[in-house]
Amino acid sequence: MATEYSSRRFLTIAVVPWGDQWKKMRRVVTCEIVSASKLHSLLENRTEEADNLVRFIYNQCKSNGGDNSTASAVVNLRLAMRQYSGNVIRKMIFNRRYFGEGRKDGGPGYEEEEHVESLFTVLKHLYSFILSDYIPWLRSFDLEGHEKTVRKAMKIVNDYQDPLIDERVQEWREGKRTESEDLLDAFILAKDSNGKRALSIEEIKAQCAELMLATVDNPSNAVEWAMAEMINQPEILLKAVEEIDAVVGKERLVQEADIPKLNYVKACAREGFRLHPIAPFNLPHVSTADATVAGYFIPKGSHVLLSRYGLGRNPKVWDDPLKFNPERHLKDGSMCVGLTETDLRFISFSTGRRGCMGVALGTAMTVMLLARLLQGFNWRVPPNEANIDLSEAKDDLFMAKPLHALGQPRLPAHLYPAN
Ligand code: HEM
Numbered sequence: 001m002a003t004e005y006s007s008r009r010f011l012t013i014a015v016v017p018w019g020d021q022w023k024k025m026r027r028v029v030t031c032e033i034v035s036a037s038k039l040h041s042l043l044e045n046r047t048e049e050a051d052n053l054v055r056f057i058y059n060q061c062k063s064n065g066g067d068n069s070t071a072s073a074v075v076n077l078r079l080a081m082r083q084y085s086g087n088v089i090r091k092m093i094f095n096r097r098y099f100g101e102g103r104k105d106g107g108p109g110y111e112e113e114e115h116v117e118s119l120f121t122v123l124k125h126l127y128s129f130i131l132s133d134y135i136p137w138l139r140s141f142d143l144e145g146h147e148k149t150v151r152k153a154m155k156i157v158n159d160y161q162d163p164l165i166d167e168r169v170q171e172w173r174e175g176k177r178t179e180s181e182d183l184l185d186a187f188i189l190a191k192d193s194n195g196k197r198a199l200s201i202e203e204i205k206a207q208c209a210e211l212m213l214a215t216v217d218n219p220s221n222a223v224e225w226a227m228a229e230m231i232n233q234p235e236i237l238l239k240a241v242e243e244i245d246a247v248v249g250k251e252r253l254v255q256e257a258d259i260p261k262l263n264y265v266k267a268c269a270r271e272g273f274r275l276h277p278i279a280p281f282n283l284p285h286v287s288t289a290d291a292t293v294a295g296y297f298i299p300k301g302s303h304v305l306l307s308r309y310g311l312g313r314n315p316k317v318w319d320d321p322l323k324f325n326p327e328r329h330l331k332d333g334s335m336c337v338g339l340t341e342t343d344l345r346f347i348s349f350s351t352g353r354r355g356c357m358g359v360a361l362g363t364a365m366t367v368m369l370l371a372r373l374l375q376g377f378n379w380r381v382p383p384n385e386a387n388i389d390l391s392e393a394k395d396d397l398f399m400a401k402p403l404h405a406l407g408q409p410r411l412p413a414h415l416y417p418a419n
Pocket residue numbers: 016022026029033034211214215218219282283347348349350351353354355356357358359361362363366
């Protein structure tokens with residue numbers, strides 16, 4: 001069935017492009033931003049942020065005293081994971097981790113926390129129900145207050161990002177820059193079929209915001225849930241760590257080049273996406289032609305929402321669907337497990353012409369996040385708690401309480417990135 005995104009929802013968010021503009025943006029993003037060569041050229045930026053994640057957690061463990069083998073701390077893993085995701089994409093777009101002065105221990109400053117929190121506020125509203133999606137004339141009343149909240153959050157995001165973009169465009173105009181270093185340069189230099197600049201400054205700003213939004217939530221949510229489930233089932237956690245030790249060893253940190261061989265780790269991340277989707281439904285689509293699916297007639301113009309829960313927890317497809325069980329993804333003896341699911345037995349990157357454009361980057365970020373946490377530290381339930389509380393939040397599908405766990409370094413001290 002052919003579908004497009006629902007335009008009304010995106011008018012509210014005012015970031016995601018639509019119609020002809022979408023085609024142009026899709027071409028620019030595919031050719032200039034997520035191409036294999038571009039991702040390869042920015043590998044160092046991503047690795048630096050994976051190191052930074054390990055450094056941030058290691059410093060927390062060490063701050064309580066003790067040598068490498070005895071140091072430990074209860075770590076706010078949600079904060080570390082969300083900041084890792086924000087750092088990776090910020091580093092890839094703007095070639096910087098910090099908007100403000102930064103911190104020596106690798107952790108976020110006030111500015112980075114505010115930036116990432118504002119992105120999450122926008123994302124929460126992107127998926128939520130509003131009446132004016134179905135009764136458009138109600139939009140000006142902003143009955144649910146969503147528009148006001150999203151505008152405020154987008155202003156915070158743009159206030160951090162836009163001055164950097166203006167400054168960079170100016171540098172190119174004045175000839176102060178001659179080489180493309182990051183994704184912002186790639187957007188500025190992108191050409192159309194006539195060899196002219198493809199994007200206006202406003203379009204570049206919208207694209208930078210969209211890339212931040214597209215990247216920051218999925219890896220951190222899937223890995224937060226996967227880690228929580230694995231800490232409650234230590235035999236699964238141990239198996240993943242054993243795989244990393246066998247593939248990578250304990251004398252170097254895991255790298256993106258190791259990902260093809262980390263099938264069990266990828267199966268754990270896949271299980272995170274299946275069992276704990278980021279939202280109950282996919283982004284709203286509209287059918288662009290009459291269609292019949294499974295005997296149901298769907299007229300052109302219908303809103304189409306796929307239930308992520310319905311798919312990922314469907315007992316007709318998945319045995320014991322509520323159990324976190326990575327083995328289910330290894331049953332067919334597949335030599336290379338991936339995070340995509342083109343048959344839509346659950347939704348990770350979705351599929352089709354409006355499917356995710358960032359599969360390679362999203363996979364690299366998710367697997368590196370999980371693998372570095374598992375390789376770098378032993379993880380246990382915090383003292384005085386029986387197990388990790390796996391309740392979902394009341395108004396979204398994140399964990400109700402941010403994941404905190406007791407971390408302890410498990411590698412030789414010299415492998416932890418220094419301050
Ligand atoms: C694990 C990480 C990620 C997951 C699970 C994910 C998942 C998705 C999903 C489910 C959609 C909607 C597809 C639909 O409605 O059919 C989507 C759209 C999109 N994703 Fe991702 N994504 C991830 C990371 C990224 C990254 C790193 C980028 C950066 C380039 C990205 C760029 C996009 C874009 C631009 C769209 C909109 C496509 C369009 O407008 O046609 N995603 N993603």
